[in-house]
Amino acid sequence: MNRCKYLWITWERQRRNHSLSREISAKLVEIDINAHNLFRYPISICMTIVAIVIHRPKLLVVQNPSIVLALLSIVYHKIVGLPLVVDAHNSGVYPSKRDDGFLNRVARFIIRGSSLTIVTNNKLSEYIKNMGGQAIVVPDPLPELTYSGKKINLKVAIIFCSSAHGLRTNHMLKLFRRQKYWRTRIFIFISRATAKEEMFHISLCQII
16 A cells, blocks of 8 residues: 555645645645535545545645535544644635534534644634634745746746735745745735835835
8 A cells, every 4th residue: 555644635626735735745635526516525535535545644634625524534533543634724714604503613623623723824823723723824835836847946926916905915025935935026016005005015025
């Protein structure tokens, strides 16, 4: 059997899964079944169990959503004792608008039952901790840019944003630094921003 140290399972194709699984050198298994839910869920559940049995990981990471995948992983975690990390998106933390809704109760059960929950911001992290879970904030890493199998030396990055209020410029700069794009020049274009806001963000960009 092809045993791996870390196994990352998702029921949809998304760039974040590729980026984060690559960061921790995890084996990525994408189970994306295009069928009616009546067939998709049983097939996905079976394929997930098979993947875990084949790869026998020391640590399992799953994406939520799917809440079904996360719940299945919690059950497996409780039975086998395999450490479980859940990469929870907003809809994985708040699946329903009703606070007392069934899906939200399931989400809180997943939060409390997993070994660790990955979220993208501090607000979600505080909510996870208030619900009795363990959380860590991991923003989306920049994708690895390649051409013909070779990594591209990124010289210029252009970022478009509709509002200066919603732009986390400091986070973006730290992200570029963490991924060692030290020589990258960043240009940020903000619509509906005042001249003062534009100059503020341009001055921050001079750091890189």
